[in-house]
Amino acid sequence: MAFATTAHLNFRGNAREALEFYRSVFGGRLTAVTYGDFGMPKELPDADKIVFGRIDNADNGFRVMAYDIPGQAGAEAGPAGTTRRENGMTLTHEPFFMSLRGETVEEVGELWKKLSEGATVVEDFGPAQWAPAFGMLTDRFGVTWVLDVAAAHDAG
Missing domain, CATH: 3.30.720 (Signal recognition particle alu RNA binding heterodimer, srp9/1)
Known part of the structure; x- marks a missing residue:
């Protein structure tokens, strides 16, 4: 199945x-x-x-x-800035993140540029210990995205 x-x-x-x-x-x-x-x-x-x-x-x-959500137009979505980086750790009150992984820094970088319009950047997009590039942002609709590039051993 x-x-x-x-x-x-x-x-x-x-x-x-x-x-x-x-x-x-x-x-x-x-x-x-x-x-x-x-x-x-x-x-x-x-x-x-x-x-x-x-x-x-x-x-x-x-x-x-x-x-x-019915009856919620204009209602407060919840506390702003509920995800942040501090001392190398991600601290959050959110129940989930949207994770997006691509194959190249260029393709994921283009998506980062588009998603970051009006967003709050939690962690700038750039090289990371585990990936050629990683970044985290909360878009203008309150959805937090984790974008990264697959490391060579993760591809496929």
């Missing part, structure tokens, strides 16, 4: 904006279905929010899903 896992991100009213941003970074096909598309009366506040969002079919294999 085979399985596929895909990160499913939860937003507070800006899932469409986040999905459009991720598509601009990674490519792929964007699907966005609103609560209204599923029958919620259009006059209700969440009718235009995303109940099912997905990016798939990217040439690089990127996939992600997202939706807007």
Whole structure:
């Protein structure tokens, strides 16, 4: 039996904006279905929010899903800056990070540049003990990304 896992991100009213941003970074096909598309009366506040969002079919294999939590538009997403580096350690209160690994410093570096627009950099992208390059940031939507380049022994 085979399985596929895909990160499913939860937003507070800006899932469409986040999905459009991720598509601009990674490519792929964007699907966005609103609560209204599923029958919620259009006059209700969440009718235009995303109940099912997905990016798939990217040439690089990127996939992600997202939706807007009902009734949470504009709500505080949680404490800002909950991930930081201190004394060589990553300290966080977040339950997960998005991890992205590529084969070359150049290709991952380009993704880093795009994702870092409006982001808070936790650790600059550059050489690391375990990888040709590594970096960590929290994007403008509050999602923390770990980007690294596969070491020669990790490839494949």
